[in-house]
Amino acid sequence: MALDLIPYHKKNVLIIEDLAEMRSSMKSMLANMGVQQMETVNNGEEALAKLALNQYDIVFSDYELGRGKDGQQILEEVRYSGLIPAATVYIMVTAAQTVEMVMGALEFEPDGYITKPVTLEILRTRLNRIIRTKDVYREINRAIDKNDINGALEACNRLAVEKPKFALPAYRIKGKLLLGEKRYEEARDIYDTVLGIKRVAWAVLGMGKVEYFSGNYEAAQELLESLAKTKSKYVEAFDWLSKVLEAQGKFKAAQQVLQQAVEESPKAVVRQQELARLAELNGDMETMYKACRKATGLSKNSVFRNADNYIRYAKALQAKIKHGSMRDQKLAISEAFSHIETAKTDFHLNLSQMVKCGLVEAQTLHNSGKNLEGKMAYRAVCSMVKDDSTLSLDDQLDMLVAKLQFEDEADSRAYGTDLLKKIGSNRRLQSKYYSILDFHLSKLPEARMELLKQRGNELLGIKDYEEAWEVLYKATRLPCTDVDCQLDALKAVVNLYKQGKRNSELLNQANELFNILQNMDSGDPRYPTLEKLRLQWAEQTPDDSQSATG
Amino acid sequence: MTHNPQLADQLLAASIHEIKNRFGLMFSQLDQLLAALPLDDTLSHNAQQIKSEAEFIGAELVRVLASYKTLEGENIVNADQQFLVDFLEEKVARHANTVRAHDLNLAYDCDEELDGFFDAGIVNIVLDTAIYNAVQEGAKTILLTADQDSEGHALRIQIHDDGPGFPAAMLEADAAAGTGQGRVKADGQSTGLGLYFARRLISQHQEADQAGYVELGASDRLAGACVSLVLPQ
Secondary structure, three states, rough: OHHHHHOHHEEEEEOOOOOHHHHHHHHHOOOOOOOOOOEEEOOHHHHHHHHHHHOOEEEEEOOOOOOOOHHHHHHHHHHOOOOOOOOOEEEHHHHOHHHHHHHOOOOOOOEEEEEEEOHHHHHHHHHHHHHHHHHHHHHHHHHHOOOOOHHHHHHHHHHHOHHHHHHHHHHHHHHHHHHOOOHHHHHHHHHHHHHHOOOHHHHHHHHHHHHHOOOOOOHHHHHHHHHHHHHOHHHHHHHHHHHHHHHHOOOHHHHHHHHHHHHOOOHHHHHHHHHHHHHHHHOOOHHHHHHHHHHHHOOOOOOOOOHHHHHHHHHHOOHHHHHOHHHHHHHHHHHHHHHHHHHHOOOOOHHHHHHHHHHHHHHHHHHHHHHHHHHHHHHHHHHHOHHHHOOOOOHHHHHHHHHHHHHOOOHOOOHHHHHHHHOOOOOOHHHHHHHHHHHHHHHHOOHHHHHHHHHHHHHHOOOOOOHHHHHHHHHHHOOOHHHHHHHHHHHHHHHHHOOOOOOHHHHHHHHHHHHHHHHHOOOOOOOHHHHHHHHHHHHHOOOOOHHHHH | OOOOHHHHHHHHHHHHHHHHHHHHHHHHHHHHHHHOOOHHHHHHHHHHHHHHHHHHHHHHHHHHHHHHHHHHOOOOOOOEEEHHHHHHHHHHHHOOOHHHOOOOEEEEEEEOEEEEEEEEEHHHHHHHHHHHHHOOOOOOOEEHHHHHOOOOOEEEEEEEEEEOOOOOHHHHHHOOOOOOOOOOOOOOOOHHHHHHHHHHHHHHEOOOOOOEEEEEEEEOOOOOOOHHHHHEO
C-alpha cells in the first residue's frame, strides 16, 4: 500500500521508558517496522541529556516514569528550551486514563499519543497516522527550524490554500508564530478570522494574549474567564488570566486564579514558581512556602531552576524557624541555609537578589538565636545599598523587616512611616506593610490593637469591607479589645453582607460579637450605633438573626 | 449549622475529581505491576478484566463529572476541529483493554477526508457510554461510523452493534417524544441513565438554532442497536 511507505529505516528514534520489559518490547516492535537506529533511556534527566546532544526524528516518551520527571514535565522543558526541532515527532505513551491530562496542555501538546497496552498493530497504525499528519506541516516546521519566521508564515498560508481542511491548524501555528514575534495586530487578524468561523479554545486563548499584550486588560479578562469557565482542562487560560489580573493590580485575585490552576495540574514548575512569586507579593507566607517547596522539587536538574526560588524558599521557612517545634526548627534552619548557599554559589545574583539573599540570611541567623552573626549579615547588606531608592518598594519592605529586628525601635518605625508615605495608595503594599508591623508587635498587644484599629478604620473609610473585617476581627480577638473596635468590626461585616459576601463562618462570628454587646447600657452614647447595626443585620439575615436581635 | 446544598455539591464534585485523578495514577501503576508479573493464561485473562473494569470506572468518573457540570447549568462545550478518521482510530485504540477482556471485535469506518467541529472530550464520553452499554448487552462486534449530510450542516457519528438491540418500548417512547427531545428517563437503570446524560451532553453542541441530539434505533450495518449522535456544524 502506497500509504505505508514511511522510510522507518532512516528514522532515528529515542525511547524514554522506565520499565525494562516495556523498553525491550517497544524496541522489538519498532525493529519489526524497520527502524534501525534506536536509543533508550529510563528517566527524564537522561532523556534531556540525550536530547541536548542528538537529534531524533521520533521521540516516544512514557507519561508515568516512576520517580523523577513525568512525560509532561519533560515535554514542557523540551519545548520551553527549544531542545528539539519542530520537525521531530514527539509521542506520549500513556494509559487510557491519563490521555485527557496529556492532551489538555494547549501550549505543550505532543504530536500525538499512543495508549497502553501497545501492540504492534496499534503502534503501526498510530505511528503511521501521526507521522503522516506531521508531514502535512513539513515545510512550516522546516522554516521554523531555520528560524525563517516569514518563510514559515508563508508556508502556513500555502497550506491553508492548498489543503483547506488544514486551514485552521495552519492559522493556529501562524497565530503562535506572530505572537512570538510580537506582531500583535497581525495575530489579532488571524484570531479574528478564526473566531468568525468557530469559537475554538485555542483562538480564544490567542486573542486573550493579544489583548493582554496590547494592554486591553478588561477585554483579555473577559475572554480568558469565559475559557476558564467552560473547561478547567485548559489550564493555560488560568495562567494568562492571572497575568491579566496582576497587570490590573488585582494581586489577590491573580493568586487565587493560579491556586486553582495548581490544584488542577500541580506538576508544572513555572506555574508553581509564579504562584510563589505572587504569594510573596501578597505577603501570604503559607502559600509561598508550599509553592516554593513544590517548585524546588520539580525544578531539580532542570532549566527552570533559578535563584529567586531558592531565596524565596529560605524566606518562606522563617515562620517554621520562629514558631515550629524543636525538630521542625532544626530542619528548617539547615534547609534555609542550604538554599541561601545554593542561591549564592550556583547563580550570578543581581543587586536586588543579593540584597534579598543577604536579608534572608540575616533573618535566618537572627531567628535561630545567632543575633550577633545576624546583625553582621544585616550590616553587610546595608553597605551594599547606598541609596534605598534603588530598591523596589517590595525590597524596602523586606528592609523594614530587618530594621525592626536589628535597629533601634524608634528609628526603624520612622523608616516604616516614611516608607508608608512612599507606598501612597498602593493597596497591596499597604496590606503588606501592616502585616509586617502586626507581626512585629505580636508581643505588645496594646500597640498591636492600636495598629489594627487604625488600619481597620482606614479600610472602612475606603469601603474595603472584606479586608476591614479581616483586620478588625483580629483586633476583637485580642484580650485588650474594646467596644469601639467591636462596633467597627460589626460595621464591616454588615456591609460585607450587603455586598452579598456571606458564609456561615462570618455569620457565627458576627452573631457572637452582637451577643457580647447585648448588655450595652441604653444610655451609652454608642447605643444608637449598635441598634442601627442590629437592624441592618436583621434585614440581611432574616432567617438567622434571632441571636442578634434577641 | 446552616443548610448549604451548593457547598455539599461542590464538595462532592471536588472529591470525585480527586478520586478520578488518584485512580488514574493508581491504575497506571497497576498496569506496570501486571506487566511485570509472570502470569499464566487464566491469570492473564483475569488481569485483562481488571484493566478493563478499571478503565470502565475511570470513564464512569469522567462521565459523572461532566454530567454534574451540565446539571449545574455550566456549558462545558469547547468545540474544535477534529479529523474523524484520527478521532475514531484513537477511540478504537483506547479500547484495547475492553477488546481483549471481552473478545470484542471493535472497528471503525469513515471517509479519510471527513472533518467536523465538536468537543472531543464530550463525544469521547458519549462514545464510551455507548460502547460499554453495547458490551454489557452482550455485543461481540461494534462498528463506529461517521458521515455528514449533503450540505455539511450536520455531522453524524454512529455506534452499531450486534447485540439484542433496544427494546421496542424504549424506541417507541423515544420516537413519540420527537427527535432530539428523547424521553429516555433517568430511571436508575444504567443504560437509561447513561443515555439520559449522553443526551444532555450532546445537546450542548449548538450551532445557530440547531442543537445536537442522540437518536436510538436499529443498525443498518449490524444486527443489533444503533446509537446516532448528530452534531450541528
